[in-house]
Amino acid sequence: MPFIILILTTLGGALWWWVRQNPDKAIYAAQDAVTTVRNAPRKLAFRKQTNAHPVEGIDDPRIAVCGLAQAFLELDDLPTAEQRTHLNTLLRTKLRCSAEEAEEMEVLGRWLMAQCQSPDAAVTRLARRLHKIDGDASWDVLQDILTDLVGGTLNTSQVNAISDMKRAFHM
Secondary structure, three states: OHHHHHHHHHHHHHHHHHHHHOHHHHHHHHHHHHHHHHHHHHHHOOOOOOOOOHHHHOOOHHHHHHHHHHHHHHHHOOOOHHHHHHHHHHHHHHOOOOHHHHHHHHHHHHHHHHHOOOHHHHHHHHHHHHHHHHOOOOHHHHHHHHHHHHOOOOOHHHHHHHHHHHHHOOO
16 A cells, blocks of 8 residues: 555656646646547547447537548558648538537547548548438538548549448438
């Protein structure tokens, strides 16, 4: 028991020292942690289902569109800061959301893509889920966002991803 108290005291002291040395970073870290913890269950609509993939918990089509756009970008190569900024702008304009909502959707989209293990698998799974919760209503918005994001030529992975999306939307 004294050993556990020693460890907790050491951790507490290290945390106190870090907060005293970096108060601005500590405040932002605490705000980010609180916001993430508070919004994640609401945004993902967690359900008590056994063996359910996190993508199956999505009820907001905007999150699925954001995840698909991010996975589509990652099929080409790691997105640049410019591409991420452009995606954020597109989300705010096409999906009509605030800057905070767009940022939350980007974080959740990246996390969902990571849960799918690869961008290819994320495209397939997210496209099926998007069709399931929103039907064909989101196809035009998704197509506009992807067209604006890529702009130029597509590589073979992106062409395959588009055919997977069409298959998921039964087109």
